[in-house]
Amino acid sequence: MAATAHGERNLTLRGVTRSITFDVQYHGQSRFRGTCTRLAAKTQINRRDFGVGQGAAVQVGAVR
Numbered sequence: 637m638a639a640t641a642h643g644e645r646n647l648t649l650r651g652v653t654r655s656i657t658f659d660v661q662y663h664g665q666s667r668f669r670g671t672c673t674r675l676a677a678k679t680q681i682n683r684r685d686f687g688v689g690q691g692a693a694v695q696v697g698a699v700r
Contacts, residue, residue, distance in 0.1 A: 639661070639662040640659060640660065640661050640662075641659075641660045641662070642657055642658070642659060642660070643657070643658050643659075643660050643677065644656070644657045644658075645658075647681070647686075649683075649686035649687075649688060650686055650687050650688060652685070652686045652687055654681075654685055654686065656679050656681060657679065658677045658678060658679035659677065659678050659679070660675055660676070660677045661675065661676045661677075662674075662675060663675065663676060
């Protein structure tokens with residue numbers, strides 16, 4: 637079972653910076669060609685918090 641922790645960093649998209657929290661899982665270490673630590677991180681953001689996806693509506697279907 638992987639150990640889980642929480643991390644917090646700043647993310648900047650299109651000039652907008654927000655603090656995000658993400659879950660980090662530790663998956664062990666390997667000593668093949670030096671020491672390597674295996675981690676996985678996951679988060680979810682709302683793109684509108686960064687000004688992405690607020691453009692004009694997209695028309696669906698045939699244009700006449």
